[in-house]
Amino acid sequence: MSFLRSIKIKIKAVSCAQLFAYLLAIALNGCGGGGGGSSHTNSNPNTPGVPTTVAIAAPALPANNQFQLQCPTVSIFSVTAPPPITTSAISGRITFERVPFAQQHGDGLDYVNQQTLPARGVVVEALASSDGVQCSGSVVATAVTDGDGWYQLTPAGSANICVRARAQLYRVSDGSSAANWNFAVADNTASNVLYVMTEASAVSINDRPRRDLHAASGWTNGSYNTARIAAPFAILDTVCKAMDAVLATRAATQFGALTYFWSTKNTSDKNGTLQQGKIGSSFFNPNTVSIYLRGDAEVNTDEFDEMVIAHEFGHFVTHTLSRSDSIGGSHSLLDYEDPRLAFDEGWATAFAALALHDPIYRDSDEVSTPNSPSREFYFDIRQRFSNANIPTGWFSESSMQRALYALGSDTDDGGTGMGLGALLQTFSGNYRQTEALASIFSYGETLKNEQNTFASAIAAVLDMEQINGDSITEFADTETNTPSQLDLPVYRLLNTVGSKQQVCSSDAYGTQNTLSSRRYVRFIPPQTARYRFTIQPVNATSNGGVAGFELLDRGHSIAYQEGSTAGATLTALSGSALQSGRSYVLGIFHTGNVIEHANVAAGDQCFWVSAVTAP
Amino acid sequence: MLLGFGGDGTMKWINFVCLLFISACTQSALSADNVKQTADNAAHGAKPSARGSPSPSAPVDLTYRISDSGATGQPIAIDIAINTRLNAGSLLVEVAKQQGATLLDASAHRIDLAVASRPLTLQLTAIPTAQTERFIVLLLTIDTEMGPMSRSFRIDLSPPVRDANGAQ
Numbered sequence: 100m101s102f103l104r105s106i107k108i109k110i111k112a113v114s115c116a117q118l119f120a121y122l123l124a125i126a127l128n129g130c131g132g133g134g135g136g137s138s139h140t141n142s143n144p145n146t147p148g149v150p151t152t153v154a155i156a157a158p159a160l161p162a163n164n165q166f167q168l169q170c171p172t173v174s175i176f177s178v179t180a181p182p183p184i185t186t187s188a189i190s191g192r193i194t195f196e197r198v199p200f201a202q203q204h205g206d207g208l209d210y211v212n213q214q215t216l217p218a219r220g221v222v223v224e225a226l227a228s229s230d231g232v233q234c235s236g237s238v239v240a241t242a243v244t245d246g247d248g249w250y251q252l253t254p255a256g257s258a259n260i261c262v263r264a265r266a267q268l269y270r271v272s273d274g275s276s277a278a279n280w281n282f283a284v285a286d287n288t289a290s291n292v293l294y295v296m297t298e299a300s301a302v303s304i305n306d307r308p309r310r311d312l313h314a315a316s317g318w319t320n321g322s323y324n325t326a327r328i329a330a331p332f333a334i335l336d337t338v339c340k341a342m343d344a345v346l347a348t349r350a351a352t353q354f355g356a357l358t359y360f361w362s363t364k365n366t367s368d369k370n371g372t373l374q375q376g377k378i379g380s381s382f383f384n385p386n387t388v389s390i391y392l393r394g395d396a397e398v399n400t401d402e403f404d405e406m407v408i409a410h411e412f413g414h415f416v417t418h419t420l421s422r423s424d425s426i427g428g429s430h431s432l433l434d435y436e437d438p439r440l441a442f443d444e445g446w447a448t449a450f451a452a453l454a455l456h457d458p459i460y461r462d463s464d465e466v467s468t469p470n471s472p473s474r475e476f477y478f479d480i481r482q483r484f485s486n487a488n489i490p491t492g493w494f495s496e497s498s499m500q501r502a503l504y505a506l507g508s509d510t511d512d513g514g515t516g517m518g519l520g521a522l523l524q525t526f527s528g529n530y531r532q533t534e535a536l537a538s539i540f541s542y543g544e545t546l547k548n549e550q551n552t553f554a555s556a557i558a559a560v561l562d563m564e565q566i567n568g569d570s571i572t573e574f575a576d577t578e579t580n581t582p583s584q585l586d587l588p589v590y591r592l593l594n595t596v597g598s599k600q601q602v603c604s605s606d607a608y609g610t611q612n613t614l615s616s617r618r619y620v621r622f623i624p625p626q627t628a629r630y631r632f633t634i635q636p637v638n639a640t641s642n643g644g645v646a647g648f649e650l651l652d653r654g655h656s657i658a659y660q661e662g663s664t665a666g667a668t669l670t671a672l673s674g675s676a677l678q679s680g681r682s683y684v685l686g687i688f689h690t691g692n693v694i695e696h697a698n699v700a701a702g703d704q705c706f707w708v709s710a711v712t713a714p
Numbered sequence: 715m716l717l718g719f720g721g722d723g724t725m726k727w728i729n730f731v732c733l734l735f736i737s738a739c740t741q742s743a744l745s746a747d748n749v750k751q752t753a754d755n756a757a758h759g760a761k762p763s764a765r766g767s768p769s770p771s772a773p774v775d776l777t778y779r780i781s782d783s784g785a786t787g788q789p790i791a792i793d794i795a796i797n798t799r800l801n802a803g804s805l806l807v808e809v810a811k812q813q814g815a816t817l818l819d820a821s822a823h824r825i826d827l828a829v830a831s832r833p834l835t836l837q838l839t840a841i842p843t844a845q846t847e848r849f850i851v852l853l854l855t856i857d858t859e860m861g862p863m864s865r866s867f868r869i870d871l872s873p874p875v876r877d878a879n880g881a882q
Binding site: 366367368369370371377379380381382383384385395397398399407410411414425427428429430431432433434440443444448460462464465466467468470471473476478482484486488489496608609613 | 766767768769770771772773775777778797799800802806808810811813822849851853855858859860862863864865866867868869870
């Protein structure tokens with residue numbers, strides 16, 4: 100039975116209300132499901148085939164919106180000096196339980212030492228009960244909690260009131276700050292509804308002026324036995340930290356909307372739909388601007404895995420404030436990856452470490468065996484390995500996370516001292532318009548240019564990762580490090596009509612998103628015109644390559660074509676006219692190395708690439 | 715200017731004709747390919763995954779296919795394909811949990827990645843019980859240059875039958 104609809108939780112009463120232990124219901128649309136159809140908890144309808152965001156409906160403007168310039172960290176109240184009780188206001192504190200990680204790496208979550216923490220910056224609403232008892236009705240006051248979880252609501256009217264805490268951080272741009280955000284936690288297995296926590300019944304302000312709501316983890320007697328109400332609020336607590344890491348140097352950041360989808364059904368099984376909870380792993384979906392997290396208590400939960408939550412937020416940061424050209428897909432620290440993927444994954448992990456001030460990535464697991472006792476996947480992102488079999492360079496997310504962490508961390512942690520703010524400044528500036536693909540090359544060159552007082556330090560950090568930091572360019576013209584000389588240059592140059600360049604797509608490091616599965620050609624049109632590209636397999640027999648082609652303009656795909664016949668020449672049009680003198684990138688590949696289920700064998704296949712103007 | 719017949723223009727004209735000729739020869743020698751083109755050229759093209767990019771994990775993945783939903787007491791065949799890009803080290807496959815079904819052989823399997831033929835496959839047989847929620851959890855531990863790394867996978871044995879790669 101879904102805890103959303105039926106599970107009762109305890110309210111932790113304080114001061115004069117200590118005699119009472121209230122049962123609260125956490126409900127989709129009000130207490131006991133009696134408030135169905137509330138406009139505050141619905142989801143956006145999806146139009147099939149059209150990418151859309153999954154925005155949770157905005158609450159009413161919080162009364163203290165103007166005072167919330169970041170995720171709150173301070174409070175004028177305390178447990179010993181709570182908000183004064185008045186006849187016209189309801190006040191209280193919203194708290195949640197966090198299950199921390201054990202001290203020892205590998206031991207996973209420490210359920211014995213759960214912590215009660217304030218839910219900061221979450222939206223709290225006063226509902227005027229429509230029948231005087233049920234927690235359904237119109238919202239008559241809205242506020243957000245402060246840095247210690249306190250809230251104060253001043254509802255209009257005399258109706259019995261029910262307090263509801265939404266799993267939502269929310270701010271509207273106003274005169275005090277242009278910053279805005281709408282971070283929500285919703286259930287992808289229940290029509291994308293927002294999680295909320297409410298009282299069990301409505302009463303008058305006079306009868307209950309102090310109303311504290313506590314979200315319990317649900318862990319009792321060695322397992323999850325009751326509703327896991329803390330999960331959405333724990334997720335938001337980490338989002339709070341990640342958001343503040345950005346706001347610390349970019350106070351007017353307009354984040355917009357981001358939805359975290361979490362469910363107790365979200366599991367490591369991916370044989371099914373997202374609506375079934377078969378998400379496979381936690382991930383960021385740029386098309387819907389949403390993040391999916393696991394909650395399957397039998398296998399793997401993510402709600403207390405702060406690094407996982409912040410890592411995915413890092414992807415949101417590049418998506419929203421900057422640019423990501425990542426092609427996604429499975430990846431690991433030991434992979435030789437497409438440079439776009441390596442850079443974006445490395446960034447996301449480095450961002451998590453910088454935002455949370457912790458260089459140890461920890462992802463808990465609920466499963467262990469005597470042979471494999473570790474209950475978490477963890478690593479120190481600073482760690483350097485001398486083993487030559489571990490990839491180091493522009494194609495390694497391990498290198499990328501190490502480099503970006505060093506660039507953004509303090510000098511006493513071995514960093515440059517530039518700070519996360521400097522990295523974000525470059526991410527949100529001219530880097531967005533670089534004509535090369537988004538990789539360490541375009542980012543490194545831009546960062547060096549913009550932070551020229553740190554140029555030597557930046558170069559040194561890149562050199563440590565066997566990237567030519569001294570003369571780094573966006574098109575990697577000087578790069579010499581590679582596991583095989585066949586992987587260089589990173590970009591071939593094509594700037595004349597009629598000439599041709601040879602590139603070779605390889606499965607030497609795996610398929611789909613690995614180093615050299617796609618090869619890149621920098622195309623500089625000699626004149627502004629439409630172009631026809633020819634991708635001709637060097638082996639023009641039935642054993643030859645099946646050509647694939649993508650044309651990218653500053654990272655955006657503007658033309659894409661894939662063949663189906665081995666050894667056949669592929670021709671592709673640019674579509675619109677390409678501008679003279681500007682650099683475009685051609686991604687050339689053997690479909691067997693890139694396309695999942697292409698029914699084409701992977702392998703090393705070379706192609707001649709040429710361009711002519713087209714009518 | 716290409717139509718000019720004097721000096722450099724003549725050479726350009728010849729080059730142009732040659733280019734047409736070569737192009738025509740190429741087209742005739744190599745059959746034109748049947749192509750798939752994105753209806754919307756702004757589409758992201760050859761992205762390998764529709765589910766974004768997963769968070770960091772051990773370098774091993776798993777897909778599976780089950781024979782049928784399995785009536786109580788009737789065996790379910792579970793065909794497992796294990797994917798890893800590592801070509802050395804050892805991979806340990808263990809059954810960490812069973813619920814609603816009992817595996818006929820729940821012993822651990824150790825695979826030497828240096829010699830094992832690809833794809834890495836494994837077949838398990840489960841006998842479902844009367845419980846409606848049926849699943850097993852496998853824990854895959856791979857020895858890497860960075861030390862052992864584990865990843866757990868849930869295999870849902872409840873109906874309906876599902877395709878191995880996420881399709882319904």
